[in-house]
Structure formats: structure tokens, C-alpha cells
Amino acid sequence: MTPRPRRLGYLGPEGTFTSMALDAWPQAEGAQRVPFGSVDAAVAAVRAGEVDATMVPIENSVEGGVSATLDALANGDPLLVTGEVLVPVSFVLAARSGTALADVRAVGTHSHAWAQVRGWMAANLPGATYVPTLSTAAAAQTLGAVHEGRAAASGRPVFDAAVCAPAAATLHRLEVVADGIGDRTGAVTRFVLVARPGALPEPTGADKTTVVLYQRQDHAGGLLELLEQFAARGINMTRLESRPTKASMGSYCFSVDIEGHVRDERLGEALMGLRRICAEVRFLGSYPRADRQRATIAPQASDADFAAARAWLHTIRDGGV
Numbered sequence: 001m002t003p004r005p006r007r008l009g010y011l012g013p014e015g016t017f018t019s020m021a022l023d024a025w026p027q028a029e030g031a032q033r034v035p036f037g038s039v040d041a042a043v044a045a046v047r048a049g050e051v052d053a054t055m056v057p058i059e060n061s062v063e064g065g066v067s068a069t070l071d072a073l074a075n076g077d078p079l080l081v082t083g084e085v086l087v088p089v090s091f092v093l094a095a096r097s098g099t100a101l102a103d104v105r106a107v108g109t110h111s112h113a114w115a116q117v118r119g120w121m122a123a124n125l126p127g128a129t130y131v132p133t134l135s136t137a138a139a140a141q142t143l144g145a146v147h148e149g150r151a152a153a154s155g156r157p158v159f160d161a162a163v164c165a166p167a168a169a170t171l172h173r174l175e176v177v178a179d180g181i182g183d184r185t186g187a188v189t190r191f192v193l194v195a196r197p198g199a200l201p202e203p204t205g206a207d208k209t210t211v212v213l214y215q216r217q218d219h220a221g222g223l224l225e226l227l228e229q230f231a232a233r234g235i236n237m238t239r240l241e242s243r244p245t246k247a248s249m250g251s252y253c254f255s256v257d258i259e260g261h262v263r264d265e266r267l268g269e270a271l272m273g274l275r276r277i278c279a280e281v282r283f284l285g286s287y288p289r290a291d292r293q294r295a296t297i298a299p300q301a302s303d304a305d306f307a308a309a310r311a312w313l314h315t316i317r318d319g320g321v
């Protein structure tokens, strides 16, 4: 069993969707919650041992991968994902009391949130300027501080309204100018709990594994060769993203989620295949799926099928038939 973390970091401040992911994480009960201003700071704190684990956003159903998290996990000292949480996301436009929609000239929020309300903004506030903030709740907190008269030192914020979770508006005593402003209903963000390397969560039959693959060199069919390792073992992939390695123009690594646990035979074999053909395989963990959906195992790809094939190999190596 993985030990229960005592100090848990997260992308703060309180009221972010990430803080809600932490609320929903069963092992967070009784732990000290430590907010960080950015994904990089939250991840660095785990590496430095300031917290036992940290919750960060990794993927959104509308806007896709969260680059800051993918890059923080792909580079630097190794870390392990030990769990995931899915949080439905819905957005409000919040402002200080007395602000009407027509008064809003600039809107502050996280870039991933902005991407999810772009259509609403174009239709309802076409002239508004977008001001990026480190999180949705940070934008709400900035406006709330003004409201409370706590922002005198830093002056007035450069935006009049925040796009944030309804709870963040309440927490920071803002009024909701418009609600349900997301362009897609049913949007979901996936968060991961990240820890320093240690014991892996036990396989549950409904697991996910995350790896980052670095090719030896760019060549025709290179990505196909990597994916064949999964296809040949009947492994379903749930996310594939290319990220720049940052070494030179055109140099990419692949961040991949696959169904199953590293202790599953088919996964072990696929990872060994990748280890042979890749320059580097960064294993980022095997952990229970938040949706508890059991892995789809292709015909002839169960642990028993692999064990029978291995037994057969031993037999013929020993001169049997």
C-alpha cells in the first residue's frame, strides 16, 4: 500500500478546481493542505520534499493537455503519479458587487478556463481584453481583495471580472454576473496526485499507466513503431500528446496514457519493447482509474495468455515441443 500523505500540495489558492480535486481525494482527509501559486511551484515542492504529494491538473475534456503539468513531469527528477481525480468544471463570470456586464472591459482567468469560455466571451463581451492569471481562483481572489480593501499596496487589478468556479466567487465574496458560461456543458478536468518515487499502488483491474517516450531519432514511421508495441499486445491508449523536448526545433517526446498496470503481463512486455527501441522511457506511474472502468483486454492478451506463451517458450528452449 502507498502511504497516506501527510502534507498535500495543490495548485491554489482555495477555490481552484484543483482544490476541489483535493476535496474529492479520499486520502486527503486529515492531511495538511498546502496551496502553491503555479503548477511548477507545486511540483517543485514535491521534488524538494516540502510536501508528500501534490495535486495538479493534467487534462481537460475541452482544451486537452495541461502543458505546464506535462512538462513538469517529463523533465527534472523522476516523479510518480499515484492517483487521478475527475472534476466536472463549470464557470461563472464574477465581479465586485454592482458591476454590470456592460462595465466589464477586461477579464482575468487561467488560460485553460479562457479556452473553455471563448465562444461565450465572443458573443457577450466581444470587446473585453483577456488577462491571464495563474489559476481561476487567483483571479477571483485578486478581485475579492479589492472588495475587502486589501489590495491597496498593489493597486487596482487590471481586470474587472474573473472567470472561475461558482465556489470561488462565493469564497471571495464576488457577485455572479453570468453563470453557466462554459461553451460546452459536461466539461471535465482530470487531475493527478504526484509523489516522489516509492511503492506503486496495487493493480485493481481498472488502472491507468502514464509514460513519456523519447525516440532515438526522428524517422519515417517512428511514432507508428512506438504505438505498435501497444497494438501488438492489445493495449488501449487513452491519451497521446507530443510535447517539445525543448532541445531543438522539431524535437518531440510523446506523453501517453494506456489502460492497465505495469504489473499486467501485456504492459510489462510492451514497456520492455519500448525500452529497447526508445532512447528513454520515463515511467510516470500505474494508478487506479478515477472512473473505475476496467481495462479492455484484447483476445489472447490476458495475463494467463502471456504466462502460457512464456511457459511454452521455456519448454521449447529445454528441448521440448
Ligand SMILES: O=C(O)C(=O)C[C@]1(C(=O)O)C=C[C@@H](O)C=C1
Pocket: 011, 015, 016, 017, 018, 019, 057, 060, 066, 089, 110, 112, 113, 134, 135, 136, 137, 189
Ligand atoms: O485554475 C484552476 O482553477 C485550476 O484548477 C486549473 C485548471 C486547468 O489547468 O485546467 C483546472 C480546471 C479548469 O479546466 C481550468 C483551469
